[in-house]
Amino acid sequence: MLAIEPSLLIEYVLLIAISGAFICAAVHFMPVGGAPAAMAQATGIGTGTVELAAGSGLVGLITASYMYANEPEASMVLVVAAGAMGSMIMLASAMFSGSLIYAFGVGVPFASAQVKKDPITGDRQDLYMSKGTQGHGIPTICFVSGIIGAALGGAGGGLIYFTLMQIYTPLIAASAAAVAGVFTMGVFYVNAVIPSYGVGGTIEGIHDPKFKRVIGKDIFTSFAISLICGIVAVLIAQGMVA
Amino acid sequence: MVLDLTMSMAILALMGALATIAGCLEDLESDVGSQSNPNSQVQLAPQMGFLHRIYNKAVSGEPVSNGLSAVVAGTVTSVLLSQNYYSLTAIVIGAFVGAIILAIYATTSYAGRVASQARFKQPLYMDIMRYTTPTIMAHNFIMNFCLVAICYIQYEILGYPFTIPFLALIWGISAGAIGSSVGDVHYGGEREFQNREFGCGLNTALSGRIVRKAESGIRNSIDNVWFCAKFGGPVTGLALGLTVFFSSWPTTIWGYTWTAVGVGILIVLVFIILNRLLEISVRDAYGPYKEEKNEKEAKA
Numbered sequence: 001m002l003a004i005e006p007s008l009l010i011e012y013v014l015l016i017a018i019s020g021a022f023i024c025a026a027v028h029f030m031p032v033g034g035a036p037a038a039m040a041q042a043t044g045i046g047t048g049t050v051e052l053a054a055g056s057g058l059v060g061l062i063t064a065s066y067m068y069a070n071e072p073e074a075s076m077v078l079v080v081a082a083g084a085m086g087s088m089i090m091l092a093s094a095m096f097s098g099s100l101i102y103a104f105g106v107g108v109p110f111a112s113a114q115v116k117k118d119p120i121t122g123d124r125q126d127l128y129m130s131k132g133t134q135g136h137g138i139p140t141i142c143f144v145s146g147i148i149g150a151a152l153g154g155a156g157g158g159l160i161y162f163t164l165m166q167i168y169t170p171l172i173a174a175s176a177a178a179v180a181g182v183f184t185m186g187v188f189y190v191n192a193v194i195p196s197y198g199v200g201g202t203i204e205g206i207h208d209p210k211f212k213r214v215i216g217k218d219i220f221t222s223f224a225i226s227l228i229c230g231i232v233a234v235l236i237a238q239g240m241v242a
Numbered sequence: 243m244v245l246d247l248t249m250s251m252a253i254l255a256l257m258g259a260l261a262t263i264a265g266c267l268e269d270l271e272s273d274v275g276s277q278s279n280p281n282s283q284v285q286l287a288p289q290m291g292f293l294h295r296i297y298n299k300a301v302s303g304e305p306v307s308n309g310l311s312a313v314v315a316g317t318v319t320s321v322l323l324s325q326n327y328y329s330l331t332a333i334v335i336g337a338f339v340g341a342i343i344l345a346i347y348a349t350t351s352y353a354g355r356v357a358s359q360a361r362f363k364q365p366l367y368m369d370i371m372r373y374t375t376p377t378i379m380a381h382n383f384i385m386n387f388c389l390v391a392i393c394y395i396q397y398e399i400l401g402y403p404f405t406i407p408f409l410a411l412i413w414g415i416s417a418g419a420i421g422s423s424v425g426d427v428h429y430g431g432e433r434e435f436q437n438r439e440f441g442c443g444l445n446t447a448l449s450g451r452i453v454r455k456a457e458s459g460i461r462n463s464i465d466n467v468w469f470c471a472k473f474g475g476p477v478t479g480l481a482l483g484l485t486v487f488f489s490s491w492p493t494t495i496w497g498y499t500w501t502a503v504g505v506g507i508l509i510v511l512v513f514i515i516l517n518r519l520l521e522i523s524v525r526d527a528y529g530p531y532k533e534e535k536n537e538k539e540a541k542a
Contacts, residue, residue, distance in 0.1 A: 034279065035279040035280075035282045035430075036446070037279075037427075038278070038279030038280050038422075038426050038427055038430040038431065039279075039280065039283065039427075039430045039431050039434070039435070039444050039449075040427065040430075040431035040443065040444055041444050041445075041446050045423040046279055046422070046423055046426055046427045046430065046431075047278070047279065047304075047419060047422035047423040047426075048279075048303060048422075050303075051303050051304070051305045051306075051415075051418070051419045051422055051423075052419055052423060054305065054415060054419065055305055055415055055416045055418070055419025055420065056416075056419070058412045058415055058416055059412070059416050059485060059489055061412065062402070062404070062409070062412055062489070063489050063490075063493075065402070065403050065404060066400075066402055066403070066490075066493070067493065067498050068403070069401065069402065069403040070401075070493075070498045071498040074498065078498075078499075078500065078503070081500070081503045082493075082498075082502075082503060085489075085492070085502075085503050085506035085507065085510075086489045086506075088506070088507070088510045089484075089485060089488045089489050089506060089509060089510060090416060090420075090485045090489065092509070092510045092513035092514070093420075093481045093482075093484040093485045093488065093513065094419070094420045094423050094424055094481050094485070095423075095513070095517065096481075096513045096516055096517050096520075097420070097424045097477050097478065097480055097481035097484075098423050098424045098427060098481075099517050099520050099521070100477050100520070101424055101425070101427045101428050101431070101473070101474060101477055102427060102431070102524075103520055103523075103524045104473070105427065105428040105431065105432050105473050105474060105477075106427060106428070106431035106432050106441075107432075107440045107441030107528060108431075108441065108443055108524075108528065109521075109524045109525045109527075109528045109529075109530075110521045110524060110525070121518070121521075123521075123525070124530075124534075126532070127530035127531065127532050127533070127534060128525060128528075128530050128531060129443075129531065129532075130442065130443020130444075130445075130531045131443060131445055131531065132443070132444075132445030132446050132447055132448075133443050133444065133445065133446065134446075136443065137521075137524070138517065139521060140514070140517065140518050140521060143514055143517045143518075144514060147510055147514065177403035177404060178403075178404065178405060178408065181403070181404050181408055182408065185411075185412075
């Protein structure tokens with residue numbers, strides 16, 4: 001039997017559900033253009049939502065786990081912040097390098113199709129959009145929105161990892177990190193896929209009209225599904241023997 | 243293992259260098275096999291009447307297939323290390339097995355995809371399969387070797403809590419995600435439509451009308467990787483190298499503290515500023531595609 005108090009277990013399950021909602025929200029912030037963006041025919045990063053969210057979030061998982069391994073007494077907030085930091089660095093690096101390709105490899109200025117003016121810089125977007133495309137490149141608003149998304153995704157991943165370590169470490173100290181890591185990855189993928197349906201595969205970020213339309217429903221769905229993931233995470237601990 | 247600062251920085255630099263090579267080769271492997279989003283054009287071309295001699299593998303999304311070969315390489319390495327193999331030998335054999343597995347998927351998906359296009363008369367060129375598949379394997383082998391070497395360093399020397407296969411899976415997926423979002427744009431946005439004027443933008447109506455003539459003769463995937471190796475691949479390498487370096491650098495110098503997290507956020511701010519500077523210079527360089535209506539009216 002588990003040696004953890006039931007009230008604590010409920011708290012852990014809720015934390016996992018909140019983390020899932022974080023990851024789901026993260027995907028909405030990321031400027032994902034899908035296949036059209038890979039041909040510079042749409043604004044954003046030229047890959048899929050799940051790929052990008054998982055790719056950046058998992059780097060966050062590595063930084064969060066390393067922080068936790070070296071500072072087992074570290075506060076939850078520090079581990080979560082380490083996750084957010086790793087994830088942000090990965091996405092910032094990928095987006096900036098992508099911008100280099102758009103600028104010097106393809107030769108297109110950065111333009112958003114969803115707004116007339118960039119809400120941060122105030123630059124006109126519509127004039128810089130080439131014929132027959134839905135924008136191209138990564139304008140400042142998309143870049144900043146992506147960074148916020150990465151921070152949320154990395155924080156979500158870090159929070160799940162931290163929570164699972166609290167559950168598994170007393171039971172299987174030696175392999176707790178491995179089980180927690182794999183489970184975190186699973187929850188990450190579940191919550192990266194859910195918003196893909198909501199946003200329809202592509203979204204420009206916080207300024208995209210889709211953002212307001214779908215984020216509420218998606219976060220609720222992710223919270224509910226992550227709650228089930230949390231319960232499963234606690235249930236599998238029942239069979240753990242050191 | 244506890245390391246002093248100099249040694250830690252040396253290891254970090256080595257990891258950054260390995261990641262740069264891994265990122266570059268990951269992107270080039272996806273270009274030579276034609277995978278990920280730009281492959282939609284290669285897939286579409288025969289339907290538009292553009293038959294071609296380009297390899298068409300697209301095992302799955304790039305991060306997933308890359309994660310697969312990396313995790314196979316990591317697992318084999320881990321097994322060999324447990325049998326007391328010399329670490330370098332274990333990593334080389336692991337990377338080779340990972341490359342073989344990817345090659346199996348590549349050949350079956352190439353044959354399968356082309357077979358499914360029989361009604362569009364797209365032939366399956368056996369010579370393309372014969373000499374492109376080993377090229378895919380070669381790129382993938384180097385990528386696997388570099389990634390598993392990073393994972394080996396992280397697990398054995400730096401004491402990361404995850405095992406080598408799991409680290410390889412994570413870095414494989416991340417490398418694939420970066421390759422898909424960075425280098426593939428050079429292949430999809432420029433190389434596939436190279437007959438268009440540089441900087442004109444790609445009209446959606448051009449979909450599927452890929453360039454089929456090479457600098458000499460008919461274009462194939464080897465020509466594509468030759469071109470992408472000049473810019474797309476190295477920039478992808480830069481992205482992964484910076485990711486690996488900067489995600490560990492703050493904690494290496496400032497320890498596991500809030501200062502390190504703060505420095506990480508500062509790095510991100512620098513990236514935002516660099517992107518903004520790039521945005522301004524590109525807008526000036528290429529100029530607007532349309533004139534503002536009011537200005538037009540004023541001129542009239």
